[in-house]
Amino acid sequence: MPIIEDIEVDGGLPFSFDNSAETELDLEQAGGIAPGATLVFYNLPELSDQELLETYTNIVETNAVDIVSSSFGLPEGLYTAAYNGGQDFTFLLKTYSDIFRHGNAQGITFLASSGDNSGLGLPSLSYFTTAPQNPPVVAGTFLPGIEHPASDPFVTAVGGTNLVTTFNPPSTAANYVSENAFPDPLIDYDPFGVGNLVSGGLFGSGSGSSVVFSKPAYQSIANTGSNMRAIPDISMQMGGCPAIAVQPCGPNRSFIAVALDGEFFGFVGTSIASPDMAGAVALAEQNLGGHRLGNVNFEIYLELAAQVLFLPHQHSWQQRDQVDDNLRIRSGAGRAHSVHEKRDSCAVFTGCGESRYGVESVEPRSGLHPEGRALRSISADAPVYSIAALAAG
Numbered sequence: 001m002p003i004i005e006d007i008e009v010d011g012g013l014p015f016s017f018d019n020s021a022e023t024e025l026d027l028e029q030a031g032g033i034a035p036g037a038t039l040v041f042y043n044l045p046e047l048s049d050q051e052l053l054e055t056y057t058n059i060v061e062t063n064a065v066d067i068v069s070s071s072f073g074l075p076e077g078l079y080t081a082a083y084n085g086g087q088d089f090t091f092l093l094k095t096y097s098d099i100f101r102h103g104n105a106q107g108i109t110f111l112a113s114s115g116d117n118s119g120l121g122l123p124s125l126s127y128f129t130t131a132p133q134n135p136p137v138v139a140g141t142f143l144p145g146i147e148h149p150a151s152d153p154f155v156t157a158v159g160g161t162n163l164v165t166t167f168n169p170p171s172t173a174a175n176y177v178s179e180n181a182f183p184d185p186l187i188d189y190d191p192f193g194v195g196n197l198v199s200g201g202l203f204g205s206g207s208g209s210s211v212v213f214s215k216p217a218y219q220s221i222a223n224t225g226s227n228m229r230a231i232p233d234i235s236m237q238m239g240g241c242p243a244i245a246v247q248p249c250g251p252n253r254s255f256i257a258v259a260l261d262g263e264f265f266g267f268v269g270t271s272i273a274s275p276d277m278a279g280a281v282a283l284a285e286q287n288l289g290g291h292r293l294g295n296v297n298f299e300i301y302l303e304l305a306a307q308v309l310f311l312p313h314q315h316s317w318q319q320r321d322q323v324d325d326n327l328r329i330r331s332g333a334g335r336a337h338s339v340h341e342k343r344d345s346c347a348v349f350t351g352c353g354e355s356r357y358g359v360e361s362v363e364p365r366s367g368l369h370p371e372g373r374a375l376r377s378i379s380a381d382a383p384v385y386s387i388a389a390l391a392a393g
Contacts, residue, residue, distance in 0.1 A: 001035065002027075002030075002031035002034075002035060002036070002037045002038060002039050003037075003038040003039065004027065004038075004039045004040075004041060005038060005039070005040040005041065006041050006043065007040060007041065007042045007043065008043045009042055009043060009044045009045065009051065009054075009055055010044070010045050010051065011045050012043030012044060012045055013043060013044070013045055020260065020261075021258070021260055021265070021267075022071060022271060023041065023043075024258055024259070024260045025071075025258050025267050025271055025272065025275070026069070026071050026271065026274075026275040027039050027041065027275075028258055028259065029256070029272055029275035029276050029279065030069065030275035030276070030278045030279045030282075031279070032279065033275075033276055033278075033279020033280055033282070033283065034278075034279040034280075034282040034283050034286075036286075037279070037282055040064075040065065042055060047072060049092055052096075053092075053095060053096065053099070056068075056096065056099045056100070056103075057099055059103070059108070060099055060102050060103040060106065060108065063106055063108070065108065066107065066108060066109065066282070066285060066292050067108070067109045067110075067111065067278050067281050067282055067285075068103070068108060068109065068110045068111065069110075069111040069112070069158075069274045069275050069277065069278035070110070070111065070112040070113070070149050070150075070155075070274065071112075071113045071270075071271040071274050071275065072112075072113070072271075073112065073113060073114070073115045073121075073147030073148060073149065073150055073206070074147055074148055075121045075122040075123075075145045075146070075147055075148075076090070076093065076122075076145060076146060076147070076148050076151055076210060076211050076212050077121075077122040077143070077145045077211065078122070079092060079093055079148075079212075080211065082125060083125060083128070090212050093148055093151075093152070093212050093213075094212070096148070096149060096152060097152050097153070097154060097213070100149070100152055100154035100155055101154045103154070104154050104294045104295040105294070106292075106294075107291075107292025107293070107294045108292065108294065109156070109281055109292070109293050109294060109295065109296050110149070110152075110154060110155040110156065110295075111155065111156045111158055111274050111277050111278055111281070112147075112149045112150040112152075112155050112156070112157060112158065112274060113150060113158055113206070113269070113270035113271050113273060113274040114146070114147065114150045114157040114158060114159040114160075114205055114206035114207065114231050114232040114270050114273075115146065115147040115150065115205075115206025115270060116203055116204070116205070116206060116238070116242075116268075116269045116270055117142065117145075117147075117201065117202065117203070117204070117206055118183040118202035118203065118204030118205065118206070118207065119144055119145075119146070119202075119204075119206065119207045119208040120142035120143065120144060120145070120200065120201060120202055121142070121144075121145040121146055121147050121206060121208070122142065122143045122144065122145030123140045123141075123142060123143070123191060123192070123198045124140035124141050124142075124143055124198075125140070126139055126140045127139050127140025127192075127194065127196050127198050128140075128192075128194060128196075130196055132194065132195025132196050133195075133196075134195075136190060136195055136196055136197050137196070137197060138188050138196070138197045138198065138199045139196035139197065139198070140196065140197075140198045140199075141198060141199050141200045142198055142199070142200045142201045142202075144208055145208065145211075146206060146207070146208040146209065146210060146231055147206055148212075150206065150231050150232070151210045151212065151213060151229055151231060152213065152229075153213050153214075153216035153229050153297075154295055156233050156234065156277070156295070156296050156297050156300070157206075157231035157232040157233050157234075158232060158233070158234055158235065158236060158270060158273045158274040158276075158277045159181075159205035159206060159207060159231070159232030159233075159234070159235040159238070159270060159273065160181075160205045160235050160236055160237055160238020160239070160269070160270045160272065160273040161179040161180060161181045161205065161235050161236075161237060161238065162179060162180050162181070162182070162237070162238075162239060162240045162252055162253050162254045163176075163179050163237040163239075163254050164177040164178045164179060164180075164252045164254060165177055165254075178252065179237075180252055181204060181205055181235070182204070182240070182250055182252075183202040183203060183204030183240075184202065184203040184204065184240050184241050184242070184245040184246070184249050184250070184253075185201075185202060185203075185245065185246045186201035186202060186203055186242075186244050186245055186246065187244050187245070187246055188201075189201065189244050203240060203241075203242050203244075203245055203268075204240070205232060205235060205238060205270060206231065206232065206270060207230075207231060207232060208230070208231065209224070209225075209226035209228040209229065209230050210228045210229040210230070210231075211228070212229075213228060213229040214227065214228055214229065215227050215228055215229055215230070216229060216297070218295075218297045218298050218300075218301040219297075219301060221301055221304060221305045221308065222301060222304060233297050233300050233301075234277065234300055235273060236272070236273035236274075236276040236277055236280075237254060237256070237272060237273060237276065238268060238269055238270045238272055238273045239253065239254045239255040239256065239267070239268030239269070239272065240253040240254065240255075240268060241253040241255075241268070242268055242269075254268075255267060255268045256268075256272055281293060281296060
């Protein structure tokens with residue numbers, strides 16, 4: 001059983017279903033993958049840039065966490081001058097990037113959910129500027145855009161698919177059948193709670209190219225179709241067919257069940273995928289004797305290169321002690337834990353970047369509300385502000 005440590009940041013938030021659902025999801029997914037872990041839960045009072053920058057900085061400065069997984073995101077476009085009265089706030093994204101870069105150099109791995117908008121993550125400006133009506137009407141459309149922090153080159157963007165399995169009762173062992181990344185069209189909805197609706201949305205793995213960050217070196221071997229940073233880097237399960245999807249959904253959709261307050265609920269979204277990946281990275285670090293992996297994007301794209309070049313498939317994570325010092329520094333690896341801290345640790349940020357829709361049964365709840373952490377006064381309807389950390393024993 002994982003050990004859970006609770007750190008309240010500036011008082012945090014009290015337990016409630018809405019405040020804690022996303023947190024439970026992340027802790028259960030990360031701890032389920034790496035059950036020998038210690039989960040260090042950072043509970044934030046809000047997902048403002050100030051709170052996040054301070055917390056990320058604290059994690060890097062204390063250097064007590066090995067893997068940081070953030071289950072939230074905000075479209076990069078909301079930091080641009082067009083969405084802020086002519087004032088450009090993308091410098092904040094570069095401030096985050098400096099923190100992530102320093103963390104990578106210490107061996108810390110940063111992961112983030114790529115979002116659930118199938119590449120259409122940015123509501124048009126008219127959605128924010130049009131006066132709301134009662135009842136709400138469509139005032140904008142979804143435009144191409146990816147979310148931060150997944151867009152940062154020092155962060156691994158974790159997307160997702162529908163995972164189809166079978167099992168034979170009474171055994172609960174799952175047998176792999178297939179997976180797919182087919183998106184689900186969405187009804188018109190109000191993503192930021194401003195009183196207007198946006199049309200043209202899709203539920204699926206967040207993907208696309210950054211408008212802020214250039215294409216990093218590790219993506220040079222991948223034909224991303226862009227000279228800018230592209231996401232996702234890797235995918236786990238996210239499921240599909242949220243409650244706000246146009247019904248009926250296509251076949252072979254999936255979801256996961258989360259235990260919360262004595263009941264089970266179904267969840268979908270890349271909020272599932274990112275903590276799953278965090279658990280997987282923790283296991284990889286355990287297999288390396290406690291060595292940190294830093295920016296695992298180097299490993300991911302080295303695996304891609306090996307496949308493209310038809311090289312013998314031997315996971316590069318198992319070869320870290322054989323690479324030269326320059327590569328070790330560049331990829332953030334090479335720091336072994338001291339005796340008193342011989343464990344892998346993983347920080348998992350959770351937030352209302354994934355808002356909950358659903359009913360009180362095991363049915364999908366969607367992750368479709370980017371949390372309002374731009375400098376605008378935008379907030380989500382179901383706040384969950386938390387960071388958790390995983391430490392494998």
